[in-house]
Amino acid sequence: MSHPWMLETPAPPADARIPYGTDPHQFGDLRLPRGQGPHPVVVVVHGGFWRARYDLEHVGHLCAALTQRGQATWSLEYRRVGHPGGGWTGTFEDVAQGMDFLRTLADRYPLDLGRVVTLGHSAGGHLALWLAGRGRLEPGQPLHTGKPFVPRGAVSLAGVVDLERAHALNLGDGIVEAFLGGTPAQVPERYALASPASLLPLGVRQVLVHGEEDSTVPLTLSTEYHARATKLGDSVRLVSLPGAEHFEVIDPRAKEWSRVVEAVDSLM
Numbered sequence: 001m002s003h004p005w006m007l008e009t010p011a012p013p014a015d016a017r018i019p020y021g022t023d024p025h026q027f028g029d030l031r032l033p034r035g036q037g038p039h040p041v042v043v044v045v046h047g048g049f050w051r052a053r054y055d056l057e058h059v060g061h062l063c064a065a066l067t068q069r070g071q072a073t074w075s076l077e078y079r080r081v082g083h084p085g086g087g088w089t090g091t092f093e094d095v096a097q098g099m100d101f102l103r104t105l106a107d108r109y110p111l112d113l114g115r116v117v118t119l120g121h122s123a124g125g126h127l128a129l130w131l132a133g134r135g136r137l138e139p140g141q142p143l144h145t146g147k148p149f150v151p152r153g154a155v156s157l158a159g160v161v162d163l164e165r166a167h168a169l170n171l172g173d174g175i176v177e178a179f180l181g182g183t184p185a186q187v188p189e190r191y192a193l194a195s196p197a198s199l200l201p202l203g204v205r206q207v208l209v210h211g212e213e214d215s216t217v218p219l220t221l222s223t224e225y226h227a228r229a230t231k232l233g234d235s236v237r238l239v240s241l242p243g244a245e246h247f248e249v250i251d252p253r254a255k256e257w258s259r260v261v262e263a264v265d266s267l268m
Helices: 056-068 090-100 102-108 123-136 163-168 175-180 188-194 219-231 257-267
Strands: 016-019 027-031 039-045 072-076 111-121 153-157 205-211 236-241
Touching (some): 027 056, 039 056, 056 072, 056 257, 111 257, 153 257, 163 219, 205 219, 205 257
Parallel strands (some): 039 072, 039 111, 153 205, 205 236
16 A cells, blocks of 8 residues: 555644643644534544554644534544553543543634534544543543543544454554553453443444455454444444545545545534
8 A cells, every 4th residue: 555645745734733731742733614603523533553653643634624614623632652651541531631621612712512523543533432432431440530521423434443352453563552551361451441342332323434445454343343332222333435445534535535524424
C-alpha cells in the first residue's frame, strides 16, 4: 500500500487550538461551520496504535470535510504510549477529560450538546467507542468519572474495538500489551475496563465502518463485535467496504467517504 497522502499533506488549520488540561498533549482542535448555530458536534479521535509518533494532524482533512458539511469538529489530542503518563491510564483520562470539556466549550461557542457523536479511526475507533460506553464503569473502578458526557452515537472507522482479540492477533507489533501494561492474563481488569467489547452493551447507537481488505486492523474485529453487541441488545450497524484497506475511511477524496458521512448523519 502506498503511503496515505493525509499523513504527509498539511490539513486546513483549525479555527482554534484549545487546551482542555495542563499537559502539552491535552488539547483539541475546534472547527466551526458557517452560520450562527448551534451546530452538531463530531468529537474526533485520531489513530496510530496509541503511539506517540502519530498525532492529530492527519485527521485534520476529515475534520475539515465534516465541518464544511455543517458539523463542528472537536479533534482530541491526548497522551500516548511513549509520553509520560500515556497508555494506561493517561490516554483514557485525557480523552475522557477532552470529551467532558465540551460543556465548557459550549459556554463559548455555538455547539448543540444534544447532537454529539464520537468518531475515531483505528486506535481512535477504540477510544471513540470507549467514550460512548464509559458510563458503564462503576464508582471505585479505575477510569470511572462522575457524570460523563454521553454522546448520541459513536462511529468506529476500522476500529480496534476488541483489545483482547487485538492482543491475540499481535496487531501493531504487540502494541496492546504496551498500551495496557500487560497481557490479558496479567492484567485482566484493565482489558475488562478498557475494551469496548468488554463493556457491551454500551447503550449508545453505533456504526462500524470497515474495509474488507484492511490488513492493519482486520474486518473480523468489527464483525465479531457487531454480532456480540447485537446479541446483547445494542443498536449497531456494520458497514463493510469491498476493496477498501485501512485509510480510505479517513480520506474525504475516496469513494468510500460518502459511507462515513452517512454513518455520522444517521446518528445525529
